[in-house]
Amino acid sequence: MILLSAGMGLATVIILLVMVGRLLLGERPRLATAAFAALVIGFNPKFISGHFLNGMETTTSAAAVAVLLWVTISSSGSRWYWRAFFPAITVILVWVRPDLVLFLAFLVPLGLTLLPGARRDALVGAFAAAGLLAASGLFWWFYYGTPVPLPAIIKTFLTPYADAAVATYSYGNVPELFLMIRENSITLALAIYFIARRGVLKVPVDAALILGTLLFLAFELVGNRLPVANGDARFLMPALPVLLWYGIRGFHDAIGDLAGSSQTQGGHRAVLAFALSVIAVTSLVQLPPIAQRVAPLLAAALREPVRSDRDAIRTNAALQRKWPILDALLTPQTESCSIADTEVGAIGVVPASRRIFDMSGLNNAVLALRRNDAAGYLVETRPDVIWYKRVGWYWGVNLDSDPRFTSEYAFHPREGIAVRLDSPCRAPIETALDELAAAGAERVPYATGAPF
Numbered sequence: 001m002i003l004l005s006a007g008m009g010l011a012t013v014i015i016l017l018v019m020v021g022r023l024l025l026g027e028r029p030r031l032a033t034a035a036f037a038a039l040v041i042g043f044n045p046k047f048i049s050g051h052f053l054n055g056m057e058t059t060t061s062a063a064a065v066a067v068l069l070w071v072t073i074s075s076s077g078s079r080w081y082w083r084a085f086f087p088a089i090t091v092i093l094v095w096v097r098p099d100l101v102l103f104l105a106f107l108v109p110l111g112l113t114l115l116p117g118a119r120r121d122a123l124v125g126a127f128a129a130a131g132l133l134a135a136s137g138l139f140w141w142f143y144y145g146t147p148v149p150l151p152a153i154i155k156t157f158l159t160p161y162a163d164a165a166v167a168t169y170s171y172g173n174v175p176e177l178f179l180m181i182r183e184n185s186i187t188l189a190l191a192i193y194f195i196a197r198r199g200v201l202k203v204p205v206d207a208a209l210i211l212g213t214l215l216f217l218a219f220e221l222v223g224n225r226l227p228v229a230n231g232d233a234r235f236l237m238p239a240l241p242v243l244l245w246y247g248i249r250g251f252h253d254a255i256g257d258l259a260g261s262s263q264t265q266g267g268h269r270a271v272l273a274f275a276l277s278v279i280a281v282t283s284l285v286q287l288p289p290i291a292q293r294v295a296p297l298l299a300a301a302l303r304e305p306v307r308s309d310r311d312a313i314r315t316n317a318a319l320q321r322k323w324p325i326l327d328a329l330l331t332p333q334t335e336s337c338s339i340a341d342t343e344v345g346a347i348g349v350v351p352a353s354r355r356i357f358d359m360s361g362l363n364n365a366v367l368a369l370r371r372n373d374a375a376g377y378l379v380e381t382r383p384d385v386i387w388y389k390r391v392g393w394y395w396g397v398n399l400d401s402d403p404r405f406t407s408e409y410a411f412h413p414r415e416g417i418a419v420r421l422d423s424p425c426r427a428p429i430e431t432a433l434d435e436l437a438a439a440g441a442e443r444v445p446y447a448t449g450a451p452f
Contacts, residue, residue, distance in 0.1 A: 009047060009059035015066040016041050016241055019073070020248055029259060032275035033252040039282055040244055045183045045289040046237055058234050061097050066241040068093070068103060069209060073245075076205050082111060082121035087128035091136055098152045099224070100238055102216040106208040114204040150368040154361045155226040160370050161361075162396030165226070172227040173220045173235055180233040180240075183289055186282040187247030194250035197257075206246070213242040251278065325415065328432035329385070329425075337384035337425035342394050357383050359391045373397065379404050384423040389416030 020037040024030040041047070068089050075081045086107070093100035111122025137147035146153070153159065159166060181188060195203075195210065220227070220235050227235050258271045328334060329347070339347055340357035347356065359374060361367040366377055374395035378386060388399040388411065399405045399418065409418040410426065412433050419426045 005056065005059050008063040012059060012063045012066045012241060013041055013047060015063070015070050016244060019070055019245060022074070023249070023252065027252070029255055029271065032255050032271070032279075033248065036251045036275070036279055036282070037248045039279060039286070040184070040187050040247060043283075043286055043290060044240070044244070045286055045293070046180065046233060046240055048290050048293060056234070057097055058237050061100055061238040062241055064089070064093055064096050064100060065103055065238045069241055069245060072107070072205060072209060076107075076111075077115065077118060079121050082118055082125035083128065086122075086125040087132050090129035091132045094133060094136070097238075098148055099216065099219055102219055103209070103212040103238075103242075105215050106211045110204055110208040145365050146369060150365060151362050153368050155224055155228075157223070157225060159225055160367065161226065161394055164396070165394045169226045169228060171221065172230050173224060173233075176227075176230055176233045177217065177221065177236055180236055183286060184240075184243060184247070185285060186278060187244060190248075190250030190254065190278075191243060191246035192250070194246050194253055197250075197253055209242060210246065213239050325417070325429055325432040325436070328428050331428055334425045334428055337423060338381075339385045339387075340378060340381070340383040340391065341387040342390045343387075355383075357381050359387075359394065367395075375399060375402055375404070382408070382420065384420050384425045385429065386418040387416055388418040389413075 017037065020034065020041075024033060027033075071081065071085055071089070075085070086104075090101060090104060093103065108122055108126045111118045111125070115122070140149075141147045154161070195206075198206075217236065217239055224235055233240075255271055255275060258274055259268075326347075329337065329339070335351050335354060338355040338357065340359050341347060342358075342360040344356050344358045344360065344363070347354075357378070358364040359367070364377075366372050367374060372380070374391055375397045378391075378399070386399065386409065388405075388409075391397070392399055399409075400411045400413070405411075405418065409420050410430070411418045412430075414437065415433060417429070417433070419429050
């Protein structure tokens with residue numbers, strides 16, 4: 001998955017650079033636009049981030065949108081675009097992340113109204129896309145028990161989470177959007193120049209893509225109710241290829257306007273001064289965040305020895321204070337013990353054979369589809385270890401006062417852990433907890449945002 005994240009991030013960069021190369025074929029001037037594109041794409045803080053190495057869907061989403069952007073810009077007037085590509089990309093976007101389909105929201109109306117020659121093809125493509133989505137949904141329904149991915153339920157207004165958890169995370173993408181705008185402020189200004197200069201109706205394909213992007217961003221701000229782990233604009237990053245493309249187009253138009261307005265030596269100097277000024281200011285905006293990300297990584301790479309997967313997870317757990325007793329769960333006596341938690345990434349990797357009960361619901365259809373409540377599910381599964389405070393906070397259950405659990409588990413409020421009384425994990429875990437207490441380790445908020 002990490003290799004997939006890195007590969008998709010690289011593919012996004014390459015697609016955008018190829019688009020810029022095609023734009024500049026036969027154009028004058030080219031060097032300034034090429035330099036600006038290399039800066040905003042190759043040195044973008046969002047591309048130089050943990051998204052490339054975290055194994056999540058972020059870079060895959062960006063790559064899928066980049067493909068949509070590239071093919072739509074170059075081929076939206078062709079028959080094969082509407083009859084073949086449009087249905088295929090619709091299904092791919094939904095498979096990668098269902099909310100990505102919002103990028104397509106204005107393309108079919110465009111084909112039916114502003115592109116007279118494409119009306120029949122756009123209609124055929126729309127019905128083909130709907131048919132493929134229906135077939136896909138039926139397959140998922142029979143195979144997974146749900147027609148849409150579980151995160152599409154957990155993170156939207158359909159979420160079964162407790163009100164306190166939803167209230168904590170709601171609108172969490174708003175500050176991330178402002179950060180993304182700040183880091184790409186010059187590019188955004190140039191994208192606005194592109195639209196203002198050309199007019200919406202004169203560039204209908206571009207307008208449809210931009211409106212779809214704005215709709216996607218609006219949904220992420222108000223419709224994504226649980227943007228957990230949303231750092232570096234994780235949920236907003238699919239919009240970045242569109243922003244960068246039209247920012248580069250705006251820069252190229254501005255250079256062309258300046259060059260065309262005056263053929264004198266002074267005019268050429270004005271073009272050069274404008275290009276250098278924009279590139280310099282953009283560098284001042286973009287490079288410091290990159291330095292903040294890269295410098296600690298380089299320092300650690302030079303200072304620290306190569307770590308095993310197990311050591312890396314131990315270090316990560318210590319830094320984020322998610323699993324203070326992780327060492328006690330990695331012994332030969334406890335590696336087979338089952339765990340119920342809302343944070344299941346690292347804890348489920350070492351060892352890969354450990355049985356994990358995903359209490360986030362993102363990989364648990366029983367909870368996401370409300371087939372059972374959290375307490376009832378845990379009664380049935382009887383895990384060895386429960387991070388009961390996290391589970392209780394997300395699902396609105398009080399396990400430590402539920403007689404079904406108080407008779408079966410030993411509760412440790414300081415760390416929010418419950419251990420089954422007859423579990424082989426109990427002795428080593430409680431020893432680890434006693435050692436933490438003796439060392440006077442402070443309880444700090446977890447990285448999940450939950451208040452414990």
